[in-house]
Amino acid sequence: IISRAFRHQFIIPEFQSFSKEIEEIYWKCKDNTDGKVASYIPQLARMSPNYWGVSICTIDGQKFSIGDVNVPFTLQSCSKPLTYAIALDQLGADAVHAYVGQEPSGRNFNELILDHNKKPHNPMINAGAILVCALLKTLVKPEMTLAEKFDFTMKNFERLAGGEDFGFNNAVFLSEREAADRNYALGFYMREHKCFPLKTSFRECMDFYFQCCSMEANCDTVAVMAATLANAGICPLTEEKVLGPESVRDVLSLMHSCGMYDYSGQFAFKVGLPAKSGVCGGMLVVIPNVMGICTWSPGLDNLGNSCRGVQFCEELVKKFNFHRY
Numbered sequence: 402i403i404s405r406a407f408r409h410q411f412i413i414p415e416f417q418s419f420s421k422e423i424e425e426i427y428w429k430c431k432d433n434t435d436g437k438v439a440s441y442i443p444q445l446a447r448m449s450p451n452y453w454g455v456s457i458c459t460i461d462g463q464k465f466s467i468g469d470v471n472v473p474f475t476l477q478s479c480s481k482p483l484t485y486a487i488a489l490d491q492l493g494a495d496a497v498h499a500y501v502g503q504e505p506s507g508r509n510f511n512e513l514i515l516d517h518n519k520k521p522h523n524p525m526i527n528a529g530a531i532l533v534c535a536l537l538k539t540l541v542k543p544e545m546t547l548a549e550k551f552d553f554t555m556k557n558f559e560r561l562a563g564g565e566d567f568g569f570n571n572a573v574f575l576s577e578r579e580a581a582d583r584n585y586a587l588g589f590y591m592r593e594h595k596c597f598p599l600k601t602s603f604r605e606c607m608d609f610y611f612q613c614c615s616m617e618a619n620c621d622t623v624a625v626m627a628a629t630l631a632n633a634g635i636c637p638l639t640e641e642k643v644l645g646p647e648s649v650r651d652v653l654s655l656m657h658s659c660g661m662y663d664y665s666g667q668f669a670f671k672v673g674l675p676a677k678s679g680v681c682g683g684m685l686v687v688i689p690n691v692m693g694i695c696t697w698s699p700g701l702d703n704l705g706n707s708c709r710g711v712q713f714c715e716e717l718v719k720k721f722n723f724h725r726y
């Protein structure tokens with residue numbers, strides 16, 4: 402990093418002035434008080450809508466963050482691209498996509514539907530993510546107990562984040578499981594259509610899905626995970642190869658087309674970057690070969706995306722030429 406600095410070869414050479422521009426966008430978005438905090442479980446309903454944090458990590462390890470970047474939040478659906486990435490890396494794309502499709506569903510993230518082949522449409526919606534959890538539990542190192550698989554997944558999340566510790570919010574996990582009628586309905590519907598691999602333990606697979614949603618980290622940590630995706634699977638902080646480049650390409654392709662709920666098409670059009678949002682108000686945004694970004698603000702629009710997070714991305718591509726096209 403130091404020799405690059407001397408040679409003035411950073412991926413963003415003027416990082417300080419770049420950071421100033423990010424700061425301006427941050428303050429502009431802070432004025433946006435639109436949106437409502439998720440209310441389906443008490444732990445999320447109690448979140449202050451005032452929280453607002455943005456963290457950036459470039460592929461050569463330059464970092465900038467502003468606002469509430471050290472407050473932990475549960476990953477919720479921001480975990481979906483991460484579990485999908487691990488499954489791809491462990492099993493290969495053909496094995497994973499024998500069970501889950503690659504098409505946007507064009508419907509709500511928790512809608513009770515399967516595609517024409519009786520598979521969930523993609524891994525970024527609930528049905529697809531539940532199925533990916535079943536693949537991780539049943540086909541990846543099948544000898545592992547659920548407890549071991551939880552540790553394995555958390556360790557992989559931590560490797561993606563450059564060794565940062567992850568937390569687990571047990572109250573959120575218990576509430577998720579309690580408020581999960583729709584997710585159980587999706588699970589049973591998929592079981593009826595024989596979507597799961599043989600030997601799947603339904604109860605363990607559902608618990609594992611809720612556990613992945615309940616893993617906890619802050620903006621700074623999630624930005625490093627996004628940066629690892631931006632850097633083709635090599636963590637910019639540790640230089641460890643955590644994922645293969647093919648897995649990362651597949652994850653980013655589906656984040657691009659399906660990562661922002663029913664706003665994915667408009668987001669791809671206006672922002673042109675792979676991203677994944679969650680009901681926690683977090684957003685994981687990837688600028689391939691440049692940087693990873695995490696934004697977090699719990700106020701959600703009526704499609705379930707963080708109002709400030711979406712505005713931030715739209716302002717970002719107005720200022721900088723990051724739109725892929």
Ligand code: DON
Nearest residue numbers: 477478510527577614679680
């Ligand atoms: O499955 C659920 O209801 C949540 N734990 C995750 C929700 C979420 O972030 C929606 N994303 N697609």
